[in-house]
Amino acid sequence: AQKVTQAQTEISVVEKEDVTLDCVYETRDTTYYLFWYKQPPSGELVFLIRRNSFDEQNEISGRYSWNFQKSTSSFNFTITASQVVDSAVYFCALLNNAGNMLTFGGGTRLMVKP
Amino acid sequence: DTGVSQDPRHKITKRGQNVTFRCDPISEHNRLYWYRQTLGQGPEFLTYFQNEAQLEKSRLLSDRFSAERPKGSFSTLEIQRTEQGDSAMYLCASSLGGLGTYGYTFGSGTRLTVV
Numbered sequence: 001a002q003k004v005t006q007a008q009t010e011i012s013v014v015e016k017e018d019v020t021l022d023c024v025y026e027t028r029d030t031t032y033y034l035f036w037y038k039q040p041p042s043g044e045l046v047f048l049i050r051r052n053s054f055d056e057q058n059e060i061s062g063r064y065s066w067n068f069q070k071s072t073s074s075f076n077f078t079i080t081a082s083q084v085v086d087s088a089v090y091f092c093a094l095l096n097n098a099g100n101m102l103t104f105g106g107g108t109r110l111m112v113k114p
Numbered sequence: 115d116t117g118v119s120q121d122p123r124h125k126i127t128k129r130g131q132n133v134t135f136r137c138d139p140i141s142e143h144n145r146l147y148w149y150r151q152t153l154g155q156g157p158e159f160l161t162y163f164q165n166e167a168q169l170e171k172s173r174l175l176s177d178r179f180s181a182e183r184p185k186g187s188f189s190t191l192e193i194q195r196t197e198q199g200d201s202a203m204y205l206c207a208s209s210l211g212g213l214g215t216y217g218y219t220f221g222s223g224t225r226l227t228v229v
Contacts, residue, residue, distance in 0.1 A: 004156075035217050043203060045157070045220040091156050095217070100145075100170060102218065104156030 002027045004094050006105035013082050014113050021077045021108045023092030029053075033095040034068065034075045035102070040088045048090075051075065082112045118221035120206050126227045127196055134192045135224045139208030146189050147218060148181055149205040157205055163189060196228045 003026040013019045025034065036048040049059065051068050059066045063080045079086055092105045119138040127133050139146045145164050149157035160179070161171045165186040174180070178196075183189040193200055203225050207218035 033217070037220075042222065043225070044222045045205065045207075047217055047219075050217050093156075099211070100147075100162055101159045101173075102147075102149075102157075104158070106154075107156050 002029075002094050002096060002101075002103040004092050004103050004105035006090075006092055006108050008108045009106065010109045010111070012111045012113065015084060016081050017112075018078060018080050019082050019110065019112075021079075021090050021092075021110070023075045023077065023105060025073050025075065025092070025094045027094060027096070029097040031097045033099075035093040035095065036066065036075075036077050037091045037093060037104075038088045039091060039107070045091070048077075079110075082110075084112050084114055086110060087112045118206055118208050118219050120204075120221040120224050122224055123222065124225050124227075126229060129196055129198060129228055131196055132192065132194045133196055133226060134190050135204055135206075135226075136188060136190050137206030137208075137221060138188045139206070140210075140219055141187075143208035143210050143219070144186070145209045145211065146183055147207045147209075148189070148191050149207065150175070151203040151205055151223070153202075160191075193226075196226075198228045201226055201228045 005024045032053045034051045038046045056068050065078045067076045089107045089109045091107045093102045121136045147162040148160040151157040159173050161181050163183040166183050178194045181191045203223040205223045207220045209218045
C-alpha cells in the first residue's frame with residue numbers, strides 16, 4: 001500500500017520568510033513518481049512539479065525548490081522569500097508504477113501574512 | 115481546449131436524493147479519473163477509465179456510487195440515495211496515458227452538500 005504523510009497541517013509565516021513543506025512517502029514500487037500540487041481557495045489543483053524515482057537531482061524553479069531524498073523517502077518543498085499569493089494548501093502526491101492512481105498526503109495549509 | 119470542465123460547480127441536495135456530476139476531459143486525453151476530497155483532507159482516488167473502459171472501481175465508496183464514460187469522452191459520476199457523509203468536493207482529472215509529463219490535469223471540482 002502507498003502512503004504519503006505531510007506532518008505539518010498548517011504553517012504561518014510572514015512575507016519574505018523562507019518556508020519548507022515536508023513530505024514523506026511509503027511505497028513498494030521501485031519506479032514511481034512524486035508530485036506537488038497547490039490548491040488555492042478557488043479549489044483547483046495546480047500542478048507544480050513531477051519527479052521520478054530515478055532522478056534525485058534537486059530542482060529549482062524561481063522561488064520554488066524541491067529536495068528529493070530517496071534514502072529517507074522524503075520530497076520536501078521550499079518556497080524562498082514567500083509572498084501573500086503563496087497562501088494555499090499544498091499537497092504532496094505519489095503516483096504508482098501502473099500510473100493509474102495518485103495517493104495524496106493530507107496537505108499543508110500555508111498562510112503568508114503581509 | 116481550456117482544460118478539464120466539471121458541471122455543476124456546486125450542488126445542494128436533500129438526503130436520499132440521487133445526484134449526477136459531469137466531467138469533460140481534455141479532448142485528446144484517453145484516461146479519466148474521479149477523486150473525492152473531504153474538508154481538510156487530500157483527494158482520494160475513486161475510479162478511472164481508459165477510453166470507455168472502467169479499469170478500476172474497487173475504490174468506489176459503496177454500491178451507491180457509479181461512474182460511466184459511454185463514448186470515451188465525457189464521464190458522469192452518480193451517487194444514489196445521498197447521505198450527509200457524501201458531502202465533499204468531487205474532482206475529475208484526465209491524462210494522456212498513465213505517466214504524462216505533467217501528471218494529471220484536474221478540473222475545478224463539484225462541491226456537493228447533502229442537507
